[in-house]
Amino acid sequence: MPLLIAVDLGSHAAKVTTFRSAGRKAELEDRFSYPVPQAGGVPTLEARLAALQALLDDNPGWAGGAATIGVVLPGSDAAFRPMEMPFTDRAQVEKTLPFAIEGEVPYDLDDMVLGWRSEKVGEKSRVMSVLTRRERVVELVEAMKGLGMDPRTVVADGELFAEYGGEGTVAVVDIGHTHTVVSVVVDGEVRASRAINVGGHAFTTAIQRALECDWSHAEALKHGQIVDADATDGGQTRSGYAGLPAPAKAAMDGAIGQLLAEIRSTLIRFEDTLSLDVTRIAVCGGSSRIPELRGYLATDLGLPVDPVEDRDGEPVPAPQAASHALGRTLAGLSTFRPVDLRVGELAFTGGTNMMRAVLTYGAVAGTFFAVAAVVIFAIQYTKLLSERSELNARINQVVMETIPEVTEDQLTTRDKAEAIMTAFTADLVEKSELLPPANPEKPEIIDRLFKLTAALPPHAEVPIELSSLELLGELITFEGETDGFAQSSSIETALKGSDPFKRASKDNESRTTKGKVKFKFSIPLGPEKKEES
Numbered sequence: 175m176p177l178l179i180a181v182d183l184g185s186h187a188a189k190v191t192t193f194r195s196a197g198r199k200a201e202l203e204d205r206f207s208y209p210v211p212q213a214g215g216v217p218t219l220e221a222r223l224a225a226l227q228a229l230l231d232d233n234p235g236w237a238g239g240a241a242t243i244g245v246v247l248p249g250s251d252a253a254f255r256p257m258e259m260p261f262t263d264r265a266q267v268e269k270t271l272p273f274a275i276e277g278e279v280p281y282d283l284d285d286m287v288l289g290w291r292s293e294k295v296g297e298k299s300r301v302m303s304v305l306t307r308r309e310r311v312v313e314l315v316e317a318m319k320g321l322g323m324d325p326r327t328v329v330a331d332g333e334l335f336a337e338y339g340g341e342g343t344v345a346v347v348d349i350g351h352t353h354t355v356v357s358v359v360v361d362g363e364v365r366a367s368r369a370i371n372v373g374g375h376a377f378t379t380a381i382q383r384a385l386e387c388d389w390s391h392a393e394a395l396k397h398g399q400i401v402d403a404d405a406t407d408g409g410q411t412r413s414g415y416a417g418l419p420a421p422a423k424a425a426m427d428g429a430i431g432q433l434l435a436e437i438r439s440t441l442i443r444f445e446d447t448l449s450l451d452v453t454r455i456a457v458c459g460g461s462s463r464i465p466e467l468r469g470y471l472a473t474d475l476g477l478p479v480d481p482v483e484d485r486d487g488e489p490v491p492a493p494q495a496a497s498h499a500l501g502r503t504l505a506g507l508s509t510f511r512p513v514d515l516r517v518g519e520l521a522f523t524g525g526t527n528m529m530r531a532v533l534t535y536g537a538v539a540g541t542f543f544a545v546a547a548v549v550i551f552a553i554q555y556t557k558l559l560s561e562r563s564e565l566n567a568r569i570n571q572v573v574m575e576t577i578p579e580v581t582e583d584q585l586t587t588r589d590k591a592e593a594i595m596t597a598f599t600a601d602l603v604e605k606s607e608l609l610p611p612a613n614p615e616k617p618e619i620i621d622r623l624f625k626l627t628a629a630l631p632p633h634a635e636v637p638i639e640l641s642s643l644e645l646l647g648e649l650i651t652f653e654g655e656t657d658g659f660a661q662s663s664s665i666e667t668a669l670k671g672s673d674p675f676k677r678a679s680k681d682n683e684s685r686t687t688k689g690k691v692k693f694k695f696s697i698p699l700g701p702e703k704k705e706e707s
Contacts, residue, residue: 177192177241179244180244180504181226181245181318181323182246183225184222185350185352186209186217186493187207187225188210189496190207190497191498192204192205193505197647206233212390214389226321244327244329244500245318245500246496248353250369250371252304254303254330254366256365257274258299259298260297261298262297262299267290287520288517289304291511311328315520324522327504327514327522328514329513334503336363336508337484337485337498338456338482338490338495339360341362343450344358344452344455345359345441345455346359349462351373351460353371353372355368360450366448370433374459377461377464378392379392380426385421385422395417396415396418397413413463413465413467416466438475454480457481458496460492484498485502485509517686570582573591573595577595622674626650626697629671629674631665631668637661639690640652650696653692655686659691666678677697679695680695681694681696
């Protein structure tokens with residue numbers, strides 16, 4: 175059962191939500207949290223990674239490449255830009271968007287990562303773009319890789335709160351430790367989002383300064399607890415607001431007033447810009463657990479305020495809202511597809527672990543599976559050529575494991591490795607064609623993979639770069655890229671012209687920032703179900 179891991183490196187605690195998928199179904203497995211040590215300042219990325227490492231020490235199976243991982247980018251590191259374009263063609267949107275964005279933001283786009291999504295509205299496209307500094311994404315991804323967790327996707331938290339919008343116009347307010355994110359969700363789609371640099375950290379700081387005490391004592395007073403001087407709060411707590419000394423309560427009221435003013439002005443601006451009215455507030459984040467704060471918010475805005483619930487109507491622990499929403503996205507349980515910031519040169523390229531597993535299994539399965547493994551290797555190998563130079567050693571290792579007679583001296587360049595694998599693949603395919611068509615020893619999964627390979631157009635005519643391939647029971651799914659929309663249509667035509675795969679369907683077709691066309695195919699197998707009259 176594949177493991178899906180959503181990571182939120184919060185300033186107060188590292189949070190992880192895990193799901194397990196089996197076939198087309200996925201279920202919540204567990205939630206985890208580990209406190210980040212606090213000393214009054216804003217915790218560094220290194221301190222937050224140390225908290226994640228503590229969770230990894232107890233769950234070593236998370237690292238190593240076997241799981242699908244996503245990580246949350248703090249909303250304070252992202253900028254949202256909604257706009258409309260007078261056309262609906264995605265290729266034209268992708269070509270025009272950078273020029274439109276460049277005229278609106280004070281950044282050099284060469285230093286930024288630009289992700290976007292669009293929706294057709296009549297003859298126009300409603301586009302939401304998400305910008306962040308490239309160095310932020312690189313730093314986060316490399317730090318995660320350093321722990322053995324290469325994230326497939328990086329999503330700004332403001333995008334994820336679409337999970338808690340539901341029908342109508344809802345403002346999802348995530349009151350975190352160092353910042354508060356306000357996202358306006360209209361019928362399940364995030365239409366605007368902004369981060370406010372006020373959160374629980376400001377409340378504790380106000381108490382600390384008013385009472386001239388240490389940080390841990392101020393934190394304990396805020397939550398109605400008395401804890402050791404070096405302890406931090408990583409779980410569910412109650413509010414100590416009512417019992418605060420008068421100077422501390424006055425100081426905290428000032429910080430709460432600042433937050434309420436920022437939220438109110440943000441919502442007014444969003445309502446004016448989008449020409450809509452917010453009808454209710456859904457709150458999450460660790461600091462939203464202070465009930466008096468929720469009451470002040472309801473009074474100040476004149477709207478009902480409730481804790482968040484996901485699309486299935488299940489309540490979600492306030493600190494875990496972002497990781498829970500990302501986990502549901504990874505599991506395919508969310509109908510909203512948030513903007514992924516691992517795009518272009520930063521796109522997820524993990525594949526070495528998959529190829530190594532395929533080749534290892536091929537040694538056990540025999541000649542037929544060796545052919546299938548080498549075919550997958552050949553498809554993925556082209557993609558590996560674009561990866562960084564440090565993968566050369568891994569590529570050579572895979573080649574030598576596949577062809578034991580090849581030595582490292584023969585693999586001085588990637589061209590030589592490619593030539594050796596091409597010749598080896600051609601030789602195995604030629605030998606496989608001499609085998610009888612009905613082989614009782616041939617595993618069913620290998621037979622399907624072999625037939626699928628034969629049904630696809632020749633690689634010389636339609637180059638295909640696979641990023642994932644799953645053969646689950648009566649369903650085959652695969653994702654990849656090709657040179658253009660015509661080539662993508664050729665793949666669909668070839669599959670539907672082959673009897674086992676004539677029910678193939680294509681979706682999620684889009685052009686990437688590199689000019690390639692990305693696609694996903696689903697191929698149901700077995701007898702076709704007839705509709706009842």
